[in-house]
Amino acid sequence: MRAPIAVALDAPDLATAVSWAAAAGPHVQCLKVGLETYLRDGRAAVEAVRAAAPGVELFLDLKLHDIPNTVAGAVRSVAALAPDYLTVHASGGAAMVRAAAEALPSGRVTAVTVLTSLSEGELAQVGLAGPPIDAVRRLAVLAVGAGAGALVCSPQEVAAVRAEVGPDVVLITPGVRPAGADAGDQARVATPEQALADGADLLVLGRPVTAAADPGAAAAALAAALTG
Numbered sequence: 001m002r003a004p005i006a007v008a009l010d011a012p013d014l015a016t017a018v019s020w021a022a023a024a025g026p027h028v029q030c031l032k033v034g035l036e037t038y039l040r041d042g043r044a045a046v047e048a049v050r051a052a053a054p055g056v057e058l059f060l061d062l063k064l065h066d067i068p069n070t071v072a073g074a075v076r077s078v079a080a081l082a083p084d085y086l087t088v089h090a091s092g093g094a095a096m097v098r099a100a101a102e103a104l105p106s107g108r109v110t111a112v113t114v115l116t117s118l119s120e121g122e123l124a125q126v127g128l129a130g131p132p133i134d135a136v137r138r139l140a141v142l143a144v145g146a147g148a149g150a151l152v153c154s155p156q157e158v159a160a161v162r163a164e165v166g167p168d169v170v171l172i173t174p175g176v177r178p179a180g181a182d183a184g185d186q187a188r189v190a191t192p193e194q195a196l197a198d199g200a201d202l203l204v205l206g207r208p209v210t211a212a213a214d215p216g217a218a219a220a221a222l223a224a225a226l227t228g
C-alpha cells in the first residue's frame with residue numbers, strides 16, 4: 001500500500017532524481033519535482049520520473065509568484081505535463097491564484113501559505129508580525145476562495161487550516177521529520193504521525209529519504225510506519 005507521502009526529488013543531477021524515483025516510487029503516493037531539478041532538466045525530468053515510477057502522482061513544485069498574466073502564461077507552459085499538483089505562492093494574491101487555477105485544466109493549483117522554513121521572528125522581519133498561524137489561516141482562506149484545490153502549510157498549522165477550509169481541500173505538509181531527525185533549515189516541523197493525526201492528506205519528505213544511505217529502504221520504512 002502506498003503511503004500518503006510525496007518524496008521531494010531535489011537532486012544534483014537527473015540520473016540521481018530518477019534513481020530516487022525508482023527506489024521510493026513503489027512505496028509512496030507521489031513524487032515531487034521542484035526547482036533544483038526542473039530548472040536544470042525541465043520537462044524531461046517529469047517524463048523520466050514518471051517512466052521510473054509508474055502509477056505515482058506528480059507534484060510539480062515551481063512556487064510561481066508573479067503578476068496574474070505572467071503566472072497564467074507560466075501555468076499554460078507546463079499544463080501539458082498534467083501535474084496532479086502545481087504550486088504557486090498564496091501571497092501573490094487572489095487574482096494571481098485565480099489566474100493560475102483558470103489556466104490549469106486538470107490537477108490542483110496548490111497554494112503555499114507560509115514557507116515552513118520561516119520562524120515567527122523571520123516572519124516579523126518581512127512584515128508578517130504575530131504567530132505564523134494567523135498569516136497561514138488568512139492566506140489559506142484567500143487561496144481557496146480564489147480556486148486553489150490544495151494548500152501547503154506546516155504540520156503545526158494543519159489542524160487549524162483543516163477547520164477553516166473543510167474536508168475537500170487537499171492539505172500538504174512539508175516540514176515533516178521523523179522523531180530525532182535533523183530539522184535542517186525547516187523551522188516549523190512535526191513528525192509524520194502527528195501531521196497525519198492533525199489532518200494532513202500528503203506529507204512532503206525530502207532529505208529524510210534522499211539523504212539516507214538507501215533511499216528505497218528509507219521510503220519503505222516510513223511508509224510501513226504510516227500504513228501499518
Ligand SMILES: O=C(O)c1cc(=O)[nH]c(=O)n1[C@@H]1O[C@H](COP(=O)(O)O)[C@@H](O)[C@H]1O
Nearest residue numbers: 008034114115116152174175204205206207
Ligand atoms: O512547496 C513545498 O513543497 C514546500 C513548501 C514549504 O513551505 N516548505 C518546503 O520545505 N517545501 C518543499 O518541501 C521539501 C522539503 O524537503 P526536506 O526539508 O528535505 O524534507 C523541499 O522540496 C521544499 O522545497
